[in-house]
Amino acid sequence: MALQRHSPLKRKFDRAIRWMLESGLIRRWFLESLRLSRKANEQKNDSLDTSSSEEDPSPSSGVIPLSIDHMQGAFLVFVFGNVFAVLVFLLENCCRRRAKDNEDFNLSFSGSKGKRPKIMSNM
Known part of the structure; x- marks a missing residue:
């Protein structure tokens, strides 16, 4: 275990x-x-002794050899899971870059870190 x-x-x-x-x-x-x-x-x-021409074992014996057709569902789940993981990874990288670019733009525009310039009114 x-x-x-x-x-x-x-x-x-x-x-x-x-x-x-x-x-x-x-x-x-x-x-x-x-x-x-x-x-x-x-x-x-x-x-096998009674019918040598038949290659597949009878389903009544309860033992069926696995083939690619039996494992097809597991392979599809594996492939689609990996494709989904790659798409999420690329989306995260894209969002991180966009957030970093917006942060750099805001910092260069305001001139100070995290503070917005004050607007004064003449009223």
């Missing part, structure tokens, strides 16, 4: 993980995943 060194949640996570280890849950989950993997491999081998 990726937690900061002195995080207040670290002790709670450590206790929960220790409890799972001591109760045997992690070992049970590991053995169950091995059993399911072995079963999926057997089904795959059986389907």
